[in-house]
Amino acid sequence: MARIVVRYWAAAREAAGVEQDEVDAPTLAVALDDVARRRGAALATVLARCAFLIDEMPVGRRDPQDVNLREGSVVEVLPPFAGG
Template structure:
């Protein structure tokens, strides 16, 4: 059995960045075909990057269009009318996509 030493062994002790968790609700979940995705990251991303990367995980689906209509939460904070290019999402945070709901 081969033993790992030097830089290889050091890599095992360095914690990797936590992924950004993406959670889809209602029609976004239906479009993605999954409830959640984990985006591997090496550092913070803009919310716009999270949207683009989430859509890219599900090519050939209607997810990109659905995400355009969604309200978004970063952690438990609503993004509201803030520019997604100006919103920072850090490793370990959760982004939730909430499509508009019918009714009151």
């Protein structure tokens, strides 16, 4: 298990009701499940549409179950946004 920070932006922050959470999780999938349970259905809905950065590196289309987390990692939750 790694202790990590999940940082929310824009609509994700609004749905979570907080700027960030700290969770213990070995993978991105476990971290996302944890915060969705903690913060509720509104956040779970937003997470399904988000892109993620881990330590400033894009996750891209990788399966969250295959994305391992390291102690101290920062997961940025980036909802889709308009503009350029």
